[in-house]
Amino acid sequence: MSTNNQNDLHGILAEFKNPKQLLDVAKMMSKSGYTKFDTYSPFPIHGIDKAMKLKKSKLGWIVLTCGFLGFAGAVSMMYYMLVIDYPINISGKPFFNAPAWVPVTFELTVLLSAFGAVFGMFALNGLPKLHNPLFNVTRFKKATDDGFFACIEANDSMFETSKVKKLFEDAGASHIEEVYE
């Protein structure tokens, strides 16, 4: 990040001492109207979602949809195979043998729901994202160890370098740094 061209400024990153500080700075950032900001910590911090004014996750709906697909898929598959396409007299059981189909239906419902939960989460988080400007900051490696960071992105409508730095200083950041693409 030697060539500091304003245009490829990604944002300003500040490190804080502990979860409490991060929580408070999150409050300040959201209060002062920033939207394109984020906080980074080695583990999820209790109550930070409110502080950051995060909206309820849409994941639930994704899972529900997938689960339904699993359920409907299972039932229709078995119905097609055993009743429509190739009905056979097996132990004199009725072709549409509902009780016997419960286990498979259940399993497929769970399976697709799980897919929804995992891949939906990754999708919502925009992962995998192997390149991230923050990785240019050596110090940022602590974010997965014992570091607590906040970052306001340059493309935030209210972004002004000085103001942002001021905000972090007031919040008691132990270190502030500009992050470039």
Next chain:
Amino acid sequence: MSKYEYVPEPALVKGNHDFASLTRLVTDVNLRPTPKGWYVAMIGANALLLVLLVAIGYLFWEGTGIWGLNNPVGWGWAIINFVWWVGIGHAGTLISAILFLFRQDWRTAINRFAEAMTIFAVMCAMIFPGIHVGRIWVIYWVFPIPNQMDIWPNFNSPLLWDVFAVSTYFTVSFLFWYVGLVPDLATIRDRATDKIRKVVYGIFSLGWTGSNRHWWNYEKSYMILAGLATPLVLSVHTIVSFDFAVSVIPGWHTTIFPPYFVAGAIFSGFAMVLTLMIVARKIYGMKDIMTDDHMEKMNIIILVTGSMVGFAYMMEFFVAWYSGVEYEKAIFLLRATGPYAWAYWTMMICNVLSPQFFWSKRLRRHVGFTFFISIVVNIGMWFERFVITVTSLATDYLPSSWDYYSPTIWDVLTYVGTFGLFFTMFLLFLRFLPMVAVAEIKAVLPQADPHNYDENYDYQEPVEEVPESQARLY
């Protein structure tokens, strides 16, 4: 003063660890050069794995006849081992899912570890349905894929339910495990100094940053997965038990099977986790994380599930007598007194008697004893499956077809071989992946809770909050 006294929850992590020290404690294992001992162990495991491959190869070449099976007894060690391994494979998901839903924070110390064990156990289990059939090369016919015969699988068959249940269980457990791994892989990525590790861990951590926007979805996802895995884990052994319960064979045709199989599964699963944990925490010096308190808690679960299993055995007898069905009555008497009595009483002693020692707190916290019992329990659970599978078939309705079943060397080798696969996988896991969920365990440190800081952002030991009712006693 009342005889009651408030016992505060013991700290989850012993020693005064901070975030960084925990990170180091766990991930250094993966970063430091491979120790000699690991290679030694790996060679042993691979030798066993080779035995498995040879046994399967010969089976493939000669046919099912190399096993001890005969006319009444169509299922032997293969199915026993399958059920046994699947049972063991229940602990992991149970710990990570159910204990999560119950907010049992102590799970964080062992869940990663247990989940890994689960996945490898299920891998071992899945071998058997695959190879125990007469024509291994067409096993894929159990999947609903279009074929030249234009015929579909029979969804009325418990075996087919098994196919779906076990493969779903494996997939979901694996995803669950991986999701949990992502932040920790990121940790290793960031601590890694050599290129290869940087790249490999980099790829598998998917560019995780620890963003709290991500954590927000992540926790949601984790919660939902837990919610899904809970009924799943209960369903798997339920469906495995259907293999027996749905049949008409006395001793198999029993409605009690689902709950009693699940209890047995948890029973054996926890025993296996303990067996491995006690060894691993010693070798890798994880005593601060996997504490004796954890061991005690798990022993309590073993005591509970063990007693449930014992209760189930009693109920089987009672129901057989109460039903008045002569064949039911006969089979249960034959189990206890017939040609397989030796197996039956081994089962009773290992599963019903041995856990009862854990009523004593001293024994619960005694490492050596726990280790011993954890192995005894798994022996017992193997015999439970033996008793169920073999005795019922060997002496069913028509006395004329009764016959004694005894295994051949190939039955034994195949079983022993699966341990080769299990330990090979497990050693790889210990070497290359964090055996404790670092991010999760950090989250349960008091330092992780913003409330434990004063207005100058200085950490304050949380004061033990004594509940009102209790407080009056002081």
Next chain:
Amino acid sequence: MKDLEPTDHQMSEVKENTYWKSLSELAQNKEYQKFTEREFPENATELTDGVSRRGFLRVMGASIALAGLAACRRPVQKILPYSNQPEDVVAGNPLFYATAMPFQGNLIGLVAENHEGRPTKLEGNTLHPASHGRTNIFNQAAILELYDPDRSRSPLKNGTQVSIEDFAEFAASHFSNTNQRVAFISEANSSPTYQNLKNQVLNKFNNASWVTYEPFGEDNAIEGNRIAFGRRLRTLYNFDNADVIVSLNDDFMGSHHPNGIDYARQVALRRKLNDTNDTMNRIYAVEDSFTPTGSFADHRLRLKASELEGFTYALASALSGRISGLSTFSGYSNEFSDHQWISTLADELIANAGRSALTVGFEHNPKLHAVVSAINVALGNVGSTVSYLEVPHIDNQDTHQALQNVVSQMKAGTIDTVVMVGTNPVFTAAADLDFENALSNVDTVVNLSSYVDETSKKAHWHVNKAHFLEAWGDGYSFAGARSVIQPQIQPLHKGLSEIEFLSTILTGNLGNGYELVQQTFNGYYSSGFEKRWRKILHDGIDTTDNFNAVSVSLASSFNSAMNAAKENLPNTSGIEVVLRPDPTLYDGRYANLGWLQELPDPMTKITWDNVAVMSPTTAESLGVSNEDVVEINSNGKSIKIAAWLQPGHVDNSITLTVGYGREGIGRVANSYIDYTAGGVDTYPLRATSSTLFTDAQVSKTGEQYEIACVQDHHSLEGRDMYRQTTLEKYKENPEFATFKSVHGYGVPGMEEGHKLFGEAPISLFDEQEFPDKISYPEYEPQWGMAIDLNSCFGCGVCVIACQAENNIPVIGKKEVKRGREMHWIRNDRYFVGDDVNEPQAVHQPIPCMHCELAPCEQVCPVAATTHSDDGINQMTYNRCIGTRYCANNCPYKVRRFNFFNYPKEYLTTGDDPDIIQMAMNPEVTVRFRGVMEKCTYCVQRINRAKIETKIKTGSPKPEDKTVQTACQQACPTEAITFGDLTDKDSVVMQAKSNNRNYQMLEELNTRPRTSYLAKVTNPNPALA
């Protein structure tokens, strides 16, 4: 397999040549030599997984291997198809030809199923009085003997292969000297042609002697009649008229009785019960060891074989006071005189005078037969239940005596040439005759036999005998029905039939069987011969009753003979050993037939071995239990054999069967401990003085020997699979067999079901039930079976018939020992009763039940076993992946699994790979390793019938009785009925409407299509 290709190629290219050349070419073939050294390809490794591939293959090879390239070897002469089959072969359509099988010289009329010129199955000839369309185990196994690769393939001169023409040359030169002292030893033979030739031979040679030797023949009976009536007559029973039958140690229903099929049928038909008004005959059996007949009897008394004489005399004396003709016994008494049975039997016999029959086993000595004949005469049974026949072909001499004379002459060196026809005295003759040694004093020994057996090895000239399905012949049934034996195929190894052999010796030129037989019949029908001949060939029978029954009266010598007999009764101190023909191998002549070796003994259920059968009490006193080897010393000879406990066996007696423990006969017969016929040669214990029983010292050796028994558990455990009652109780409660009468409560769920669904029991499902559901269309027949337990005496012919029809492999002792027997229908034998020494033995044939709600079907993950529209529980072999779940879930345990590649082993390996495959029934799939198989109700027969009916009448439902399953067709007592359940008048529906009809394990609601008719016994209240 790879190794075979050169061989195959070699053989295929020599196909045009005659078989001989091909064999010699094969012999040069390197591959072939490798085979002969190591009768299986390398890649069939011998690992210690239990089943020894080597042994395994030996069995396989011979169990089904055909010898000879018989692909298109239809007989040259014109033979006529049975019934109205098209005479020219339509590919795939079998032709049926009448023929007949000689057994101890008596013909049993058969029909051979002939596929493209090769016989594949034998059934009884309905027109023939000796079979009535039924068969015994030996008839069924004969087809396997035809294709046995171990049959002798060429004449041998001092052990080296020569051609049949060489033999003719030798015969021409050697037998030109008509003054030589020549002895003929022949097995029994009823052929009139043979008799003609015999007479010509005896005329031609001035110093010729002739002995007819059968180790277990009827000679004692005939000799007995000579004592009684002064004439050598055959005793023929007619059990149709017998209300009371007393069997004195006579297994007259058993397969090895020359008239067993007919007798079994007669007895059983008198026990068919359609309703409570029907009557039954009553059978008493006095025997030492359990026999099928004994297990079929209403009353059974355990008695040592040696005591039977005393017992019979006591009975005679008890009768003597009340009927005339037994005066010689009046006043006589012995230890049995006040035995309860004596008085009871006396009363019964008197009460049923003229409607009763006493029989005694062939093995017992002539005196016993004499007194029995005398009693039958005194009771006035002659003409109603017994008749005495003049049989022309029976020599007028005591053949045991005759044999002894010949042997002593041989020893004395006063015999130049011995000619042995079909018989094997070196193996079977009494040990003290030392026949083998005697032969060595004879310059020229000629022998005709199917195998290179013990005798052939001692002979200078061995000639390979043609199988009866390969050569023309003729003969009489036991009762005197005359038939012609039609060959079904050209001799596979250029063998000679007995008549061709004799005429070769007589003329010096190879005889032509066809001409010889025609000559004989020309003699009978000088006019209209052609027409007659065609009819005989077509029907398989000429005239019946050719032996005239003579009126008999006691000979003067009878009394003196009896007085002598009464004085010195035989008695055995301590343990006696009894030698009997084996139920499945007879005298050993069938030892190389895998089907018979693997057919469980009817009473012990043991395969592949003979054992020392004894009572539990005796075993206790000897301190042995099953599989303990005991040493038996008798007459200076000693053998070691495994002990076996048989409830109901008489104490202080051990029963041994002969025919096992042979060497160098064939790959099946030879004793190889590791895999097949173990067995021990017990003939050494046989002495001229005591052919049946003898004193013996028995001691435990401490060794153990594995026995492959197919049934480990012999008690019903108080379960209700087998239901029976007595005739009285049946009349009181005709519904005794229903679930309710047996258990005192109805089938669980029935009442509730009736309330809810009408007929069906309560159920979670809306089941596809016959008749009113889509799965069972109107136009389809619905197959079902009923098995009448009142008719089954456990002979086991159903098992072999099924094996022959359905290409069921023989798996060898080791695999049977591991409990993997493959028989689709098995015959369960249970011991019933509280006293282990006096049990009742019952038999229950168990095929697939073809449940409508089959537990096996729903558990198959790949839908490989499903239900057909005509209600058959069918296996789709090529869909089966072999989870074995269906077998586990079958409550009747009738499913069989191919644990190894049983069929492929013998279909692609062995000495004659491409021929082996021709033994298969082309209408039945050969199953591959790893698939499940089971009874199909002979679906191939069903479908053939369906197609034929469709073509003929256009109806999809074959007429009643047009479909017969293999087991049903073979059963001599008509215990099995099969047919269409939608036809209310079908035999099977009639059977099922019988009030004795019950379903096995009805409470499981599997709705079996196979049901059972409960057994009813007819005990004598006096003995109750």
